[in-house]
Amino acid sequence: MTSMSDTENDKILTDRKVAWLASYPKSGNTWTRILLSNLLSNSNSDEPWSDKIDLAGSISSSRPRFDNITGLPSSDLTADEVDILRPELYRSLARESKNRLFIKVHDSYHLNINNEPIFPTDISIGTILLIRDPRDVAVSYSHHSGRKNFTKTVKHLNRSNHHLSGDNRSQLRQITGNWSEHYTRWTQQTDIPVLVIRYEDMLADTAAQLQSMAAFLGLEQANDNAAIRRAVDRARFDKLQAKEAKDGFMEKPEKAKRFFRSGRSGEGKEVLSAELQKSITDEHGDIMRVLGYDF
Amino acid sequence: MTVPFTVSADMQLGDRIKPFLVSENADVEIRAGKVPEALPQIGDEEIFFGTNxxxxAESFLLQVPNGVRFLVQGGHSIIYDRDAGVSDREVALFLLGSAWGALCYQRDLLPLHASGVIIGNAVHAFxxxxxxxKSTLSAALADRGFVFFTDDILIVDTKNQEGAITCYSGQKDLKLWKDALEMTNAAKGQAVRDVEGFDKFFATPVNSGDVSVGHLASLSILGSNKSDANAPKCSMTTLKGGQSVLKLASSVYRPAFALGIWxxxxLYTALGDIIQHVHVQNFDRPFVPDSFNEGLDFAEAWLNAQAPSKTDSAIASDDIVVEA
Incomplete structure (x- = not known):
């Protein structure tokens, strides 16, 4: 006979369907989604994806999805009003889904004006927080945005309470905070378990990092070394670039020349002026030291 | 019949649904009143619970985070309620949007999320x-001489077919962002919200027609070719059968309400009826504002090629492409 506590426990496990894939932009989120998608599908295909990245959950800031599920046009609402409905939106997604959801997030962890967390604890498995050296983020994010110089991007990385979009037509506002705030807001909250993964460690040993993520999320593939090797091989950077050159990539912004551009680490130190590097390390030095980024 | 139902209201609703408004004996009454927190559970009747x-089967309750609540009942009334200090404008915006959509479903009419122009009797919707x-393209086509038909909502009557699908304009005024006003030469009205700095406005299109009923000739589903550098800049691809039903399902106005009410x-039966009589196509074009005119030119040329004699029935067209 099942005891009451077992039933409650089962319900909690059943309700907790959402893995948040959180990152400041251009920190390996898409690569991670491709890796997880490949791991879950365990396909023998050599291509990194077929039509699109096949991972249930999409991005937390999708405006069309918000509009469809709430029945309200987000473009007629203020960003604060949208944030009031976001927790219930994600609960609705979790309720309607039979499977685990992997939802991409650029927001930092924050509350709405009703003091409710945007990302509800009651549906959360955990958060994989992807981190990348902010100097490399500055370079990658500038190319992604079609910007010719890096000053504006560095300003965004440094600006307290920075947010993305909001007045954009396809994405909801995402309060990222500055680069350090993004990290601290996710790691200082205690409601949702967080696994921190550095992009640089993914480059150095992709399989080990994917294995950590899988174990953290409780995926049965966590101990399947062959499946992990296959998933990593399918998502090699040269394969991502080749696939994008051949078929395009739907997540590429129209202004960017390509989505999978360089992928390597250390570019920030080579390309950014000494002044911009100093501006980043002045602002984020404390957290960079914690994360092992030397300067 | 120029409108599918008539409406009376105890508040000023502007020109947005002007063809529907009458002073007495209206089919639908819009009035202030008490809106409950929740629908009462009557017997074992099923209630569909959405996010807000x-x-x-009979009632629809909607809460908007600007402090407005609506109760839409039986296809014959919309009751609105609001927090203290919330203006008529704030009420009307969502009344003539989401609550209006729910009303259509209750009256067995299918609202599509579409804007469009009319040529003769033929409505071409995006x-x-x-x-x-959708709105920007339709308003810009009106600026190029086409008669503007509807913004945001296209009301489709799938029962009244007679060889073609009858459709009605859901809203005569546009809602446009500031930059889209400049791209379409539409006349700027008041901001859609009371909130300071809200950059979206009501607007009257150039060549705003009085016509509010027509036959639905085509539905173009707008997309972007941005992901694929090798793709043509503008292309139209005819959709058929199940493929077009699936695409249309994502073009329904407030799809969650359709599922909750219908x-x-x-819903899928109604969509199946539409595709029997309407040309459905993907219309992909560049999405950056700098390239807006390329898509506009393409749409204009395509519409000009649709002779009125051809537009009352499904259009027989091959796929059309402009190479990059």
Whole structure:
């Protein structure tokens, strides 16, 4: 006979369907989604994806999805009003889904004006927080945005309470905070378990990092070394670039020349002026030291 | 019949649904009143619970985070309620949007999320996800001489077919962002919200027609070719059968309400009826504002090629492409 506590426990496990894939932009989120998608599908295909990245959950800031599920046009609402409905939106997604959801997030962890967390604890498995050296983020994010110089991007990385979009037509506002705030807001909250993964460690040993993520999320593939090797091989950077050159990539912004551009680490130190590097390390030095980024 | 139902209201609703408004004997009454927190559970009647709305066969309850609540009942009334200090404008915006959509479903009319123009008796509508550019393209086509028909909502009567699908304009005024006003030469009205700095405005299109009924000739689903550098800049691709039903399902106005009020079977039956009589196509074009005119030129040329004699029935066209 099942005891009451077992039933409650089962319900909690059943309700907790959402893995948040959180990152400041251009920190390996898409690569991670491709890796997880490949791991879950365990396909023998050599291509990194077929039509699109096949991972249930999409991005937390999708405006069309918000509009469809709430029945309200987000473009007629203020960003604060949208944030009031976001927790219930994600609960609705979790309720309607039979499977685990992997939802991409650029927001930092924050509350709405009703003091409710945007990302509800009651549906959360955990958060994989992807981190990348902010100097490399500055370079990658500038190319992604079609910007010719890096000053504006560095300003965004440094600006307290920075947010993305909001007045954009396809994405909801995402309060990222500055680069350090993004990290601290996710790691200082205690409601949702967080696994921190550095992009640089993914480059150095992709399989080990994917294995950590899988174990953290409780995926049965966590101990399947062959499946992990296959998933990593399918998502090699040269394969991502080749696939994008051949078929395009739907997540590429129209202004960017390509989505999978360089992928390597250390570019920030080579390309950014000494002044911009100093501006980043002045602002984020404390957290960079914690994360092992030397300067 | 120029409108599918008539409306009376105890508040000023502007020109947005002007063809529907009458002073007496209206089919639908819009009035202030008490809106409950939740729909009452009557017997074992099923209630559909959404994020911020509830629906059963007879009633629909909607809460908007600007402090406005609506109760839409039996296809014959919309009751609104509001927090202290919330203006008529704030009420009307969502009343003539989401609550209006729920009313259509209750009256067995299918609202599509579409804007469009009319040529003769033939309505050519543009649909797509939020932000796809439906309003801007339709308003810009009106600026090129086509008669503007509807913005945001196209009301389709799938029962009244007679060889073609009858459709009605859901809203005569546009809602446009500031930059889109400049791209379309539409006349700027007041901001859609009371909130300071809200950059979206009501607007009257150039060549705004009085016509509010027509036959639905085509539905173009707006997309972007941005992901694929090798793709042509502008292209139209005819959709057929199940493929077009699936695409149209994402073009329904407030799809969650359709499921809550109608259910899946009724919705897909209605969509199946539409594709019997309407040309459905993907219309992909560049999405950056700098390239807006390329898509506009393409749409204009395509519409000009649709002779009125051809437009009352499904259009027989091969796929059309402009190479990059």
């Amino acid at each position: 709305y509830q629906a059963n 649909t797509g996800t939020s932000g796809a550019g 259910g899946r079977k009724k």
